[in-house]
Amino acid sequence: MLRAGAQLRQLAIELLLDVHDGTSGIDAAIAVLNRLSQL
Incomplete structure (x- = not known):
């Protein structure tokens, strides 16, 4: 559980x-969702 939190x-x-770098929030959110699906 701690590892998932980290x-x-x-x-x-x-x-x-x-x-902050100017990437659109939508693109950033999609990237996060893609990473989460790989965990």
Whole structure:
């Protein structure tokens, strides 16, 4: 469970960085969903 939490935190950080870099929120969200489906 802790490991999944750490992965989710990392994904959230990446999502925030993607949005900060100018990636559209939708594209970033799709990327996160794709990563979650691979876990």
